[in-house]
Structure formats: C-alpha cells, structure tokens
Amino acid sequence: MIRKSGLAAAALGAALCAATVASAMSSDSPKHGGTLTYMIPADAPPSLDGHRETTYATVHAAAPFYSVLIRANPDNPSSPTDFVCDLCTEMPTPTDDGKTYTFQIRQGVKFHDGSPLTAADVAASWQEIIHPRDGVSSARESYFIMVDKVEAPDATTVVFRLKFATSAFLPSLADPFAWIYKKEILDKDPHWFEKNIMGSGPFKFAGYEIGQSIKGVRNPDYYHQGQPYLDGFVGIFAAKQAVRVDAIRADRAAMEFRGLPPSARDELVKELGDKISVQTSDWNCGNLVTPNHLRKPFDDVRVRRALALAIDSWHGAPALAKIATVHTVGGIVFPGSPLAASKEELQQLAGFWPDIGKSREEARRLLKEANAEGLKFELMNRNVDQPYKYVGTWLIDEWSKIGLKVTQRVLPTGPFFDALRHGTFDVTVDFNCEGVVNPLMDIGKFLPHSVFAENYGGYDDQKEVNLYQAILHETDFARQRAMIREFEKYVLDTQAHMLMTPWWNRIVPYRSYVKGWKISPSHYVNQDLGNVWLDQ
Amino acid sequence: MYRYIVNRVLLVIPTLIGAAALVFVLMRLIPGDICVVRLGSGGGNIDPRAVAACHAELGLDRPLILQFLDFIWGFFRLDFGISMWSGKPVAEEIAARLPISLEIAVLATVVAILIAIPLGTISALKQNSWIDHVVRTTAIAGIATPSFWLGIIAILVVLDLSHALFGAPWMPPIDYVPFWQDPLRNLSMAILPALTVGYRYAAVTMRMTRSAMLEVLREDYIRTARAKGLVERLIINRHALKNALLPVVTLIGIEFAFLIGGLVVTEQVFNLNGVGRLFVLAVQNQDYTLTQALVMLTVAIFVFANLAVDLLYAWLDPRIRFG
C-alpha cells in the first residue's frame, strides 16, 4: 500500500539510491484477489533452505512462505537504513553500549500447520544461522562474526548479545534469507527444510513441480492485517532470458524479479506501451577485476595500476548501460549509500581520472617502466551473458588501447570457481554481490585472503587489514567515512589490488496491473509478496 | 542364427560398461564440483568448510574406485541413485521430464514420416526434374539450418504474426500440462518444437527414402514388372516401396535414438522441461549421479535400437538366418 506520506519516504530513498520508479504511484487502495504469475530466472534451486543457499532462485521460490525477524521496509526497500519489524513488535534500541538487542515477538503468529510461533522458534532459527551445528551449512555465517549469543529467555523475547558494537549488525539481521523455521522440526532434522516447506509467511505451500513451477496460496491467518492481497502465486522457472521476455510480452507471466537487460526493457516498452511499467535501481552487485598477484607481472603494482588507468569508465558506462545491466560508476561502496564516494572524490583515484588521454598515457608510461609493454595475457570470465561477458569484451577493447593483447577464457560456474580458488588465472573478472546494502560487510571482499577466504587476488596486506578493522569498530559517521575513503584509495589506487567496473543496474519491467512491489538494490530483498496486489 | 543373436546381445555389455566408464571419468575430470557450483551460485562467497561438509554429505570424499563400483552396481540393479543437486531420486527427476520429451520426439517422427516418405518417393520417381530439385533443396535447407536458430525465428514469427493479426502477441504456454488434462494446451506447447525438430528429421528421412527408392527402381524385378505391363502405382506400392522402406525404417529407428540427444538444444530454445534440458543442467551443475544416469539411459536406448535393427536384418537376411 502506498500512501502519500510513503511517497515522500520513497522519494528520499530514491534520491539516496538512484532508484527511478517509472510508473505512477497512485494512492488506490489495494484490491484483493488474483494470482500473480512470475518467472524465476533459474532452472531449479539446489534446495529450498534459505539458510543454506545463496542463490536468488531459492528466495524467489520460497520467500513468500516464510517470515523473518526484521526486514527492509517493503514500502521503502531501497533505503539502506529503513528496517522494520516482521515478527517483532518494534525495532529495539541497543543497550549495554550497543552490544545487546532485545526483540519482543508478536503474539498469535501461527505456522501454516496451525502450531504457534514463539521466541524459541526465532532463537533456534538464528542459532542455526549464526552458529550452525556440525553437518549443517549456513551460507552467511561470516556476516554474524559480531554476534556472541542469541537466546530466548521467554516465549516472547529474543536477545542478541554482540561481541562489539557495530552499525553493521542491523543490516545483517535484515538478511532476506533468514527465514524462521519451526524449532520442533529443526531439532528433529535440520535438513528437512531443504526439500520441504513449513513457514508462517503470507502464503501457504501449494505445490512444487520439479524444474517447472512452484505454487502458493493465500494464508488466511497471516498476522499483517489485510495481507496478502493476492489469492496465490505461481513461480515458473525459466533460465533462458528470451523465454522470460516473451512470456511477459504474451502475458503468460507478469514479471520477473531479478532484472532484465536494457534491450529486453526496450523491446517490451516498444511492444506494450503503457501496459508495461519499469522500475530501475542501482544494484548492490558489481563486477571487479582481480589480477593474480602470484603471477608475474601482476605482482608489480605498476602493471596493476596501468590496467586500472586504461579503463574509461566515465564514457564506457553510459554506452554499456544501453546493452548491459550496468550503469553507475562508483567506488568500493554502493553508490547510493551515504558512505559512498562523491564524483569529485572518485576522480582522484586511478581508473576514474576525468581525462582519459592523460590516464592512458600514464598507463603506457608505467608499463614501459615495468618492462611490460605489449603484454599478452588471458582474462578469465564466467559463462554468464549479463553483464559478465559484456564487461569482459569491453575491458579487452579498453586494454587494447594501451597496447595490451588480451584474450578471454570463459568457464562455466563450476570450473570458474575452481580456477578462482586454485589461482589458475592471470586476471579474472570477479564479482561482489551482496544482499541488503551493508557497506561495512560488503567491502570485506577487498581484504586479503588470510582474513577473508573469498578473496582470490593472492595477496597479503596487513596495512589494509588494519585500516579495515579500524573502520569496523568506528562509531562516528564522519570519521568512518573518512577512513573508508582512505581504505578505498589504498585498495584501488595505491596498491590497485582490484579494479572496479561500473556497478550493476537492476531493470525490472513488469505488467502495469501489478501494484505494491517496489524495487530495491538487492534482488534478494522484498520477495515475500505480502504487499503485492493486482489491479485487474 | 541363434549364435548370431547371442553374440550380438553379448556385445551390448562391453559397450554399456565402456560408456559408464567414459562418463564417470569425463565428469570427474571437469574442474570444480557440485559443491562449489551450489555454494557459489549466489554470486557471493564460498566458505571452504561448507564445501567440505557438502563433499562428505554427497559421498564425494570417498575413493574414486568405490564411487565407480557403486555406480555400476546400482545401474545393474536399476537403482540410479539420488540427484546430487536436488536430493531427489534420479528416477523421479527423469520421470517428471520424460513425457514432454517423448511427446516431441513422437510428434516429430510422425511429422517426418508423413512428409518425408511421399516426398522422397515422388522425388525418386521424377529424378532430376524440377520437383526433384525443389524437394532436394528444401531437404538440404532443413539439414543446413541451425535448428536453434530456426526455433528462435519461429517463436518470433508467431509472436509478431499474432500481434499483427490478433492485436495481442501469442506465445505457446510455458508450463507443461499432460495431454489428457488439456489436450489443446498441451499440443499448442508441443507443436512448434515438434515442427522445428521434425523439419530436420523429415529432411534426413526424405533423402534416405529417395536414395533407397532410386536403388530399388533400378532392380531387375522392377523392370520385369514394368515389362509385364503392371500399373505403375501397383509397382511402386507393392514392390518398390516395400523393399525401399527397409533402410528407411532403419534410419528412422536410429534417428529416433539420436533425437533424445538432439532435443538438448531445442528444449533450451523453447524452455521445455524435458530430458534434454535436464541433461545440460546436470552437466553444468556437475551432478554426477544424474549425468551418469542420463548418459546410460541415452546409450542404452541407442544400443538397444541398434540391436533391434541388427536382429531384424538378421532375420530378414537368409544368409544369416539359415547360415
């Protein structure tokens, strides 16, 4: 439901995060009824367990069946700070110097089988996420390194005790994968949720056809009054983009929730006119370039800086934005966040100089100095079209302008990750894709492997780690921002450990009769469909 | 005759085992494994401990020879194991997807037979006439055109045409319903892919029919029949066609076996939830059990189709039957 006051908040959110909403936000009251059919751009999720998986396929398929503790505000999901309660009654103020968060859980919430949901279920679910027992896999365990304990002292209270105060906790807690499971089932068999569904969310499970579709029907006992507005939903799996676009065009489905490239949007708008609306947002995902520091000559900082200086992002981004799902030039922090660098601050860094001629000249000079003129190497990339392969082709052309001869080696997902982990590449297209915008956690990707196992650059850098630790513990906003600038300069310019490419752009065209859904920088967020209604 | 049959049947076994060994080795040569694919698919980070746990869960940390023996033994018991990706039994995964693939294969075969045999016969009878040239050219075009390109163009043409004619673009349904539940919807989903696949199938069959007919029409007994003054149509139907059809039927049988593998690309284009698409998924996900099962299924179909054809020939060929 979008009321006028919500519009102001939405506008603020939009200004912060460069989200554009092309359809008119009317103040109609929501109509009840109808079934929403949407496409899920994947073949089938490996499992339906949100704690275990990292793929949007799981979220898009099963989020409507579950509740979470807190979440991004469904009416303002693009704001990086607007978190509201789902299962709790109100957002708590942290006590004990910011180290203790006490949540009161709603009364009267029921699981779909009729049994009551209590704080014990919430605590047990979070326990599995933060400190999973042996044999249980929790994909986002590392996001909760600041949490010491989670407890349920009584049936309506859940307490989180942190090791240290940090502003990174709440955004982590709003993780859209953190579904609340039934403690009774978790105790008996924690793997049950991989193939089965028992939630307390706006929709009840109504069928899953392997490789085909997942169905849900309205939960009449949902605790958010009036919701859900839909009678049900059908999620159809289709990995091929053309199929999804054609389906929307022929009204076999209303939309998909991940994001389509500009060409698809153009096609749909051209064909369907005002029957199609489009929402756009910066995406909390971006491709990076990671040179392998363990391979010559990429151990030489001059060569790495040359690679960065050759890239003309300011002119490349608008052109690429027409054909690929990228848009905004930015530094290491999500462009819509208050912690992000301004354009002037960016232009000080290698790879962002406003004068590309000068930049490339400097790049050539560095290459000559490092005896690496006319260097030939292989760029490793992942076998995904948008935007990986587009970015790869663009990068190769940019590097050719300083005399580098680069070929591309494209690998399917499995071998790609294998090569990343074993360091069998020269330079690779890398990525940093996060959920809820949480800059302090999100920039962890740039830390050396010894601290963050998921960095593949093959370098060690204690100075960088120290900078980061200081940032994490800093509580004053202005000081923190300044330290992040310092960190950014060190990583992207001084050491050129990794290179930025334009941030991804999320474009969601959808049939205009779908109302209530708002876009956000993360395709994992705001997928429970509780506030979606059809104007039909 | 019996010696021949026994020999022939026995030869199937090393082929099957060879195929099993090949798929086993090939899949494990691919760098990375399903755990890495699964945990990395979100575009985020991979925790090495989670990977290790996943390996243990799926039995990937056992010695290779044990895994292979498990696989072979399972195959002979017709127990194909559990898909590593979804955790569901492989048989269930395949059974859910077999109907649509079979339907397309059968429809394509029907299309092919209905078009190819009459056209091939006419083409042979009127060799080197303009009809012959037109038919042959169309057939070769069918073989030369990339089938996925044809499929893409077909979908687009249908979308654009329906938009132009009816004002709203129409696309075949994207979710499968079985034939008995809603025949019209089911057929509307299957017809485009069947035609796309069938065109190629028809082209190949037509060429074979033409070639076989040409050979038969030169036989002495045809000349005799003509000399006897028999009506041409009777000659064709009663004498020529019957003899020409043997290699054609052989080809249809073998092509059908190839079809299952050929559906791979078609199902991608039309987003059909079939066996071909499952195959690509299984390989991309590095789901060993599922891939192995699918390969063995395809190989078995191929091998037994060949066996049937060989036995049929053996029965028909008096040299083998009585020798």
Add this chain to the structure above:
Amino acid sequence: MVDLAPACAPTAVDDTGESPRSRTGIIDFCRRQPLGTVGLVLVMVMAAAGLAADWIAPYSPTENDFAVMMEPPSWAHLMGTDAFGRDLFSRIVFGARTALIVGFSCAIIGGIAGLVLGVASAYFGGRIDLILQRVLDVVMAFPLIIMALAVIAIFGSGVYNVIVAITIPLIPRCARVVRSSALAIREVPYIDAARACGFGHTRIIIYHMVPNVLAPFLIMLTAFVGQAILAEASLSYLGLGVQEPTAAWGLMLQGGAEEYASTAPWIAVFPGLAIALTVFGFSLFGDALRDALDPKLRDR
C-alpha cells in the same frame, strides 16, 4: 541437434577400380549437376571471403565503437552493427575464416582418423576389429553435446578445444562407413592374391583398399565440414564455443540472436544465413559428388 552421419547409404564399390573423372569431368559435372555447381560456388565464395578477409572487410571485427551501436544496415555498414558498434559485415567475413578453419580441421582430422581406423578394422578383422568396434560404438552412442560440454568444461573454450570436442564424435561415424565399404573389398580375390605375392599390410591397405573406399570417404568429408560448422554454432549457442571478441558465426548468434531479435533483427539474421548458406553449399556439393561418383546412380 546435429546429425553427424550423412544420410547416405554406403555406396557400392566399383569393382573395376575406375577412378573419378578428371579434367573434362569438371565441366561435365557442372552440366549434369546444376545443384552441385551452385553448392560449389557457394563454398568457394565463403572460402574466398575467409581467405581475403583482411582485404575485404572494411572495419576491424573486434574494435568497439560506441557511437554506432546497433545501427541498421546502411551504406556505411552493409549489414548493420552489433551491440558493441562493430561492423557486422566485417565480422561475418572474418567469421568465415573461423568457420572454415573449424569445419575443415574437424572434417580432415576426424575423417583421416576414421579412415585409418575403419580400414584397419576391416583389414585385420578378428579381435582387433571386435575391440575397435566396441570402442567406436561407445563413442558413437555417447550423446554428442554432452561429450562436447564435458570436453569444453575440462579444457576450456577456444578454437582448439572446440575442434577437439567436435572431431571426437566424427571419428566413429566415419570409421563405420569406411569399414563397411572396406569389408566388401576385403572379400575380393585380388586382395588375397596380393597377400600371396608377399605384399606387406601397409602396401595393400594404401594401394588397394583405400582407393576403393575413397568415394564414400570424400562424400563424408563434405558432409562433415557442414556438420562441424553447425556443431560449432550449437556449442556457441550454449556458450561453450569460441569466445569474444573473436568473430565467429555461432558466437554472433549466441548473444545477438535472442536478446536483440526484435529490436535489431539484422544481428541474428545475417550470421544465421551465413551458417545456413555455407552448410547448404557443402551439402549440395557433397550430394552432387555422390551422384557423380556412384556408378549405380550414374546413368539415367
């Protein structure tokens, strides 16, 4: 997908050992086989385009030009431009080079390997034949696209690996056909006579058996080139073939075909046409060759 066995019955052996016509035969061929001539012309045009690409192509096939993205065909860009602003005509011309390299390499390597294996299998017979046939059976029964997927996943994409991936399934198909032709000759008395004279295996194979299987072999080669080009296109469609920014027809179909089919159809149409015409040409030529070389079908 792709049927790599040419749809032809193994041709009968010409016992008189007549060699295919030459010299005046070409003109004769053109007269009697108009379709074949068309095919030959198509093939030669493509080959010329590929060889002379550096001179014919007006632009570089790999340089991006963001000022002219997705332009329709015009005098400046005969076939329009693609998503990166690269001239499509230039890419098609350079793509001919890639296509023919892949096509000929696969056909020749696969064909020769198949020839050797097929003839050896037929000549030596016995246990060698049995084992070879089983191995070839396994490879042939193995779904082609899956083997290609696996090979590419193991060795990576790129022209050489694509050639390997496509050649492997061709070998047993060729060996099969060659073997059945060779088997027929093996029974002929003059082979035994040659052995009696004390000629070595190699000499007999090369001078007596191979010439007689040459006709079906050559026909098979022309079919293989076409099928290899199609296979590369299919692999590229699945994202496994040659990679950007190389100009290759299959690759051009992969990104362009579906994404821009509505808004910029020329991106999909021209590469698809190029593939179809080239394979068409090879098929027509191969057919005509068979008609010309097969003594049974000759007179009518």
